[in-house]
Amino acid sequence: MQAELRALLWGVRHCVIRGYLELHLEADSLTLVQIVQGTSACPWRLQRDMDELMIFKQSFQSITHCYREANTPADHLANFGADACAGHVFNTFSDLPQLVRGAIRLDRLGLPTFRTRCLA
Known part of the structure; x- marks a missing residue:
């Protein structure tokens, strides 16, 4: 959950720097969504990052939960980031x-995404 919170904080900070001030946040961690909404307590180890995120509270209108399967582009980007040696910012589509581009195109068309798992 700490990695999810830090990614959320980084994304919000980056959007605010670029002038995007009416954000809608989505996360596939229901617990994190509930913490940001104030309906669940924040674990002490996350409090510092949560306090920093709340500095930007006026910049995001809402935060909602989405299932991981509904967030395929973000999942692909998270895997890309985990495999990369350094951070990377994508400025254009x-x-x-x-x-990631393919997943976004499928999402725009309203087509479902299925997660597959290899069984050994």
Whole structure:
């Protein structure tokens, strides 16, 4: 959950720097959504990051939960970030990895995404 919170904080901070001030946040961690909404207590180890996120509270209108399967582009980007040696900012759609662009296009068309798992 700490990684999710830090990613959320980084994204909000980056959007505010670029002038985006009416954000809608989505996260696939229901617990994190409830903490940000104030309906669940924040674990002490997350409090510092949560306090910093709340500095930007006026910049996001809402935060909602979405299932991981509904967030395929973000999941692909998280995997890309985990595999990369350094941080990367994508400034245009064409800069995104091909797999991410494809997932976004499928999402725009309203097509469902299915997670597959290899069984050994």
